Amino acid sequence: MQKIRVIDFETTGMPDDQVRAICEIGFTDLSADWNISPTTAFLVNPGHPIPPQTRAIHHISDADVAGAVSPDVGLRTLMDGMADDDVFAAHNCKFEQAFFGGGTRRWICTMQAAKHLFPNAPGFSNQALRYWLNIDEQMDDVNRAMPPHRAGPDTYVTALILSRLMMLANVDELVRMTTAPVVLRDVTFGKHRGMKWADLPRDYLSWIANKSDLGADEKHTARHILGGV
Template structure:
C-alpha cells in the first residue's frame, strides 16, 4: 500500500491561479508499522506571473519557475510514477485537501481516495490549540521528525513531510478507512467559530442558538456540526 501526501504552492487561492511548486512524501506499510519517506518536490511553471503577495509567503519568484515543467507534466511525475503503478492501493493526502483538490481534480488523480488531515485532526484532537499544519507539528512533536526536512515552512516538500508525520500519528489512533470516511464529508468543528458563543464547545451552546444557526446561510461545516450536536442531544434526552 502507498499513501502519498501532496502539497501545492500556488499563485493564488483558487483557479485560475496556477501551481508553482508541487511536493510529495510517501508513507509505506511493512505489515507492522508506517514509515515516512523523504520528501520530494519540483518547481512548476504556473503559466502566469507570481504576485508579490504570494511570493512573500513561499518565496518562489518568476525566475525560479522559468523553463520548469507545466502542471500537467509535473503531476505525471508526482502522481503517476512507477511507485503508484506498483501500489495495490493508492491514497492521496493533503492538509486542508479542499485547497489542493481545486487543481488535483479526478481528471488528474483518477479514482484515488483522499484523506484530509485537517478534517481528521478536528475529530481526533479537538483540544489542539488550533489545527494548522505547523501547529500540529509542534503540538504533537512526532518522533523522528528531522528539522532539516521540515523547513522552510510554506514550501511544498517540507510541508508535505510535516503532514506525513502528522498522518502517521493519526494512523496510530484511527483506521485508514475512518480517515477516508471523515475526509469525504464536511468538517466536524469542535468549537463555535462566530457570534456570542465564539470559542465555546458546541456542547455548551444553548439549544436556542443552535436552532438559530440552522436558519442562517452558514457553510456546510457549521451546519453539519450543528445538526450532529442536535442529534446527540436528542439521543441523550437533553
C-alpha cells in the first residue's frame, strides 16, 4: 500500500434522490509513513440547479459552480496518481461510493471502523469524532479544518481520524471493518432510545433480528445479544 486517498463530496442531493450530482470534490492523501498531504479541493458543475435544502448544508451556490469542471472531469482527477494498491477512504464511504466506484481499489470507511474501534464515542460523525479524539491537537493549522461541511476541510479532519484508527488497526483490518457489522452499545431510535442494547426485551430483539427492516448493525447486535452469533 502506497497511500490512502481520503475523499469527500458535497452534492446536490442524497444517493437515493432522483436528481443528484457532485458539486464539490476534496481529497487529502495519507502516505504509507503516515504523512498527510496538502488538501486538494475544487468545485464541480452538477449540470442542474442546487436545491436550497442541500445548499443550506454546504452553502455552495449555482453562481459558484457556473464555470467549474464537469463531474466526469472531477472524478478523473480523483484517479490521478492512484496506484493499483492504493486505497480510497471516506467518512461513511457508502455515500461517496454512490457517486464514485473507485475502480478496483479497496475502501476504508472511517465511520464504520470508528464504531468498531471506539465503541464508547458519544457519536460517530466526522465532527463528533474530531472533538472527542481531540484531533485539533494534531493539526498543523486548524484553519485547514474550516469550514465544516465543505469537501476539503472534511477530508483533512477525516485523514487525521484515519491516522488515529491506524494506531489500532492496519489497512487490511480497516478494510475488513468497513463491511463488517458492529455490535452497538446504545439504542438511538424508537421508544427505547437511550437504553443499552443489552437491556432491551428479548421479544423486541427477536423482532429486530428477524422481522424488522433496520440496518445490518442493528440486526447483528440483536442476534449477538440473543446468542445467535
